[in-house]
Amino acid sequence: MNTNKLHKQINLIGERAQAASQIVSGLSIDERNKILLSFASEIEKNSDKIVEINVQELKEHRDDLSLPMQKRLQLSKEKISTIASSLKALVKLADPLSEGNTSWQAKAGFKVVKKTVPLGVVAMIYEARPNVTIDAAALTIKSANAVILRGGKESIKTNQVLVSILQQSLKKLGYSENIVQLIEDTSHDSVKELLHLRKFIDVLIPRGSGSFINYVVDNSTVPVIETGAGNDHIFVDKSADQEEAIKVIVNSKIQNPSVCNSAEKLLVHADIAKEFLPKLFDRLSNEGVEIRGDKEVQLIDNRVELAKDFDWDTEYNDLIIAVHLVNNLKEAIDWIGKHTTHHTEAILTNSAENASEFMQRIDAAVVTENASTRFTDGFEFGFGAEIGISTQKLHARGPMGLTALTSYKYEIFGHGEIRK
Amino acid sequence: MNTNKLHKQINLIGERAQAASQIVSGLSIDERNKILLSFASEIEKNSDKIVEINVQELKEHRDDLSLPMQKRLQLSKEKISTIASSLKALVKLADPLSEGNTSWQAKAGFKVVKKTVPLGVVAMIYEARPNVTIDAAALTIKSANAVILRGGKESIKTNQVLVSILQQSLKKLGYSENIVQLIEDTSHDSVKELLHLRKFIDVLIPRGSGSFINYVVDNSTVPVIETGAGNDHIFVDKSADQEEAIKVIVNSKIQNPSVCNSAEKLLVHADIAKEFLPKLFDRLSNEGVEIRGDKEVQLIDNRVELAKDFDWDTEYNDLIIAVHLVNNLKEAIDWIGKHTTHHTEAILTNSAENASEFMQRIDAAVVTENASTRFTDGFEFGFGAEIGISTQKLHARGPMGLTALTSYKYEIFGHGEIRK
Numbered sequence A, B: 001m002n003t004n005k006l007h008k009q010i011n012l013i014g015e016r017a018q019a020a021s022q023i024v025s026g027l028s029i030d031e032r033n034k035i036l037l038s039f040a041s042e043i044e045k046n047s048d049k050i051v052e053i054n055v056q057e058l059k060e061h062r063d064d065l066s067l068p069m070q071k072r073l074q075l076s077k078e079k080i081s082t083i084a085s086s087l088k089a090l091v092k093l094a095d096p097l098s099e100g101n102t103s104w105q106a107k108a109g110f111k112v113v114k115k116t117v118p119l120g121v122v123a124m125i126y127e128a129r130p131n132v133t134i135d136a137a138a139l140t141i142k143s144a145n146a147v148i149l150r151g152g153k154e155s156i157k158t159n160q161v162l163v164s165i166l167q168q169s170l171k172k173l174g175y176s177e178n179i180v181q182l183i184e185d186t187s188h189d190s191v192k193e194l195l196h197l198r199k200f201i202d203v204l205i206p207r208g209s210g211s212f213i214n215y216v217v218d219n220s221t222v223p224v225i226e227t228g229a230g231n232d233h234i235f236v237d238k239s240a241d242q243e244e245a246i247k248v249i250v251n252s253k254i255q256n257p258s259v260c261n262s263a264e265k266l267l268v269h270a271d272i273a274k275e276f277l278p279k280l281f282d283r284l285s286n287e288g289v290e291i292r293g294d295k296e297v298q299l300i301d302n303r304v305e306l307a308k309d310f311d312w313d314t315e316y317n318d319l320i321i322a323v324h325l326v327n328n329l330k331e332a333i334d335w336i337g338k339h340t341t342h343h344t345e346a347i348l349t350n351s352a353e354n355a356s357e358f359m360q361r362i363d364a365a366v367v368t369e370n371a372s373t374r375f376t377d378g379f380e381f382g383f384g385a386e387i388g389i390s391t392q393k394l395h396a397r398g399p400m401g402l403t404a405l406t407s408y409k410y411e412i413f414g415h416g417e418i419r420k
Helices: A003-024 A029-045 A047-064 A067-073 A077-092 A131-142 A153-172 A188-195 A210-219 A242-254 A270-286 A295-300 A309-313 A329-339 A352-361 B003-024 B029-045 B047-064 B067-073 B077-092 B131-142 B153-172 B188-195 B210-219 B242-254 B270-286 B295-300 B309-313 B329-339 B352-361
Strands: A102-105 A111-118 A121-125 A146-150 A180-182 A203-206 A232-236 A263-269 A290-293 A320-326 A344-348 A366-371 A388-390 A398-400 A406-417 B102-105 B111-118 B121-125 B146-150 B180-182 B203-206 B232-236 B263-269 B290-293 B320-326 B344-348 B366-371 B388-390 B398-400 B406-417
Touching: A003 A121, A003 A146, A003 A180, A003 A188, A029 A047, A029 A077, A029 A131, A029 A153, A047 A067, A047 A077, A047 A153, A067 A153, A077 A131, A121 A131, A121 A188, A131 A146, A131 A153, A131 A180, A146 A188, A153 A180, A188 A210, A203 A210, A232 A242, A232 A329, A242 A263, A242 A270, A242 A344, A242 A366, A242 B406, A263 A270, A263 A329, A270 A290, A270 A295, A270 A320, A290 A295, A295 A320, A309 A320, A320 A329, A329 A352, A344 A352, A352 A366, A398 B406, A406 B242, A406 B398, B003 B121, B003 B146, B003 B180, B003 B188, B029 B047, B029 B077, B029 B131, B029 B153, B047 B067, B047 B077, B047 B153, B067 B153, B077 B131, B121 B131, B121 B188, B131 B146, B131 B153, B131 B180, B146 B188, B153 B180, B188 B210, B203 B210, B232 B242, B232 B329, B242 B263, B242 B270, B242 B344, B242 B366, B263 B270, B263 B329, B270 B290, B270 B295, B270 B320, B290 B295, B295 B320, B309 B320, B320 B329, B329 B352, B344 B352, B352 B366
Parallel strands: A121 A146, A121 A203, A146 A180, A232 A263, A232 A344, A263 A320, A290 A320, A344 A366, A366 B406, A406 B366, B121 B146, B121 B203, B146 B180, B232 B263, B232 B344, B263 B320, B290 B320, B344 B366
Antiparallel strands: A102 A111, A111 A406, A388 A398, B102 B111, B111 B406, B388 B398
16 A cells, blocks of 8 residues: 555544544443453354355465464354353453552542553554454453554454454444454554554554564554563472473473463573483473483483574474573573563472572563463463563563553542642 | 764663662662662762862853753752752652562462562663752662663763762662663763663653653653653633632642643633633733733733644743633543643533543543642652653553552462463
């Protein structure tokens, strides 16, 4: 599309979203929940149509996409029914606007009310998975925000049908369909436009590869919540229960290798390496995991491929793990300090002292003692929903529940007070 | 300075700050308070030296600076003694790291602890006032952060002596002097370097003019907390108590016209304008306030200068106010929606219904009913300290107390749990 025309179009979408955010922010929790229930029933009612379009779109892109990617793009009737169930589960969660409200009397006499409010307009830029379309729309509406969606080109047709169904159900209930809008231009230019729509967008949440998120952070003037990059380490201390360690490492690596909370790196105390690693590698190899490591690790076990420098900062999102030996806790902490993405870092140990020092000194959203890294998750934490996993320190950190999509305002109730 | 050399130098400052943040984050609240008390006694002990350097620096810049600016730059013995007292008051405040901590058991068995932690490295870019140097250093240390200060060129020598005193007192107590660092290069290049030091800086807080803050927001890849721009409106509703309204408006305008919570714009219900405005203008004129307004306002009172378009979006920070008539609440809300800086917006009314609609629909950090806009202030709110007033929605909004300089991390305590 012509750049100038695209600029105008995205500006208009922003303006409409801001106006719609005023509407949705005024809806009661019952009204917002009714929208979610309507979404659930409409997408189930239209599931044949959705599947048909999705199948056709997958066919069109088949030659350009890897098998795992095709799987992620796919929207079967079963998946749609799962999505509908998760919408119904979301309805049951408490209103995030009901949390964090407080009030007090100021010395000068007036009353201050700290009131939880929606952020306003949330923009979500994500890759192919069309289920994110429904998910993002539902979470933002539950928290009384308007949303602008910018999905990937491979699933634009599926996204179009999903959003038109959502908009129809908003319309039926008598609300502005601009509460949920889709950017239909899937060129890079539309991302660029969104990154500078500070006037209308309150927060931008990118989902995708580490390099894409870095690009957004480096170029956005809209406030960003960084999510998702996870070069997660597990440090196996000398005192660790080795059987338990093997179980936890295997789970952290293979339970879902393509996600940000899977383990990517292993630091092992040199004193136990000879005894521990061959047992561990037996299990990992059985599970199809490729093992990389530095020379010392290779000398212990010849199934190990020599790691290169880039390995230590790479999030594989695949059945690969890289192993490095350390001589003590301090070396482990320093190594993690250099290579962490501040997502999840774990220690396996029986030393309370070492665990405590690790917890204190590691700068990450989640620091884990003697459990799988895969627990860094909004549902596992009991939040009932997850917007994403923030790796930054401002606003929200770690698994984000619905309250991450809220802000607050102060209301002053006076009786003519003036400042002395 | 040579750009490359400056780049290396600022990078080194960032690296040192990050290392120092690890130290200060491990200090108990007693240890942090001891640092503040040492600051207080050292700057009082050295007050003659500070005043001497400040007087000399003021002389050097006398020809380039306005009188109000000179006054802001000045650091008298009395001011130093006030600063020392405020440091002692800061010691008495609760540890911000003790707030917001919570824990629970997850379904899978492990325990989750949500723990308040410091942000890490805070960078503050500010204009001339040298008292900000002590203030910023004290607030960041109280909240267990390291700080990088970049003050204006007009007070660089005063800042240098202040920071060297702070560093000496850190050293005497056995802590790294890199907990507080000053950027000595006051060229624009040093600001640019800081804006891209994402690797080492966790948050950047600019203080200064609206255009400077916009520049920082537009160009920083480091997360920013926007503070300070306030084009604050007061809407005088038809039902307002007019005597009270005059008192509140005069206070909002003149009590300290150079700050962000002073009133800049007045919206008056057309039905009461003829009766109300001349009485108000008598009082404002007596106080030396220049009155601007649109034609309708000028027709009511010929003391009014015709406002131009730019007036409605300008923060005067001076004894000027601009007045516009509206026919109803909706017009007032819409007008504010177009011109707000999301800082403080006030309504003066006796209609509970109108007050409630105004509170709900105005999108600002603080919305005030029947009280002076000057109450948007951390001390007036009872926070005991103020980092600044945030006009953004992410992380912190409105007057920011010490907790605005904290984040949190999650700690998982497991017993070998794996994800099913």
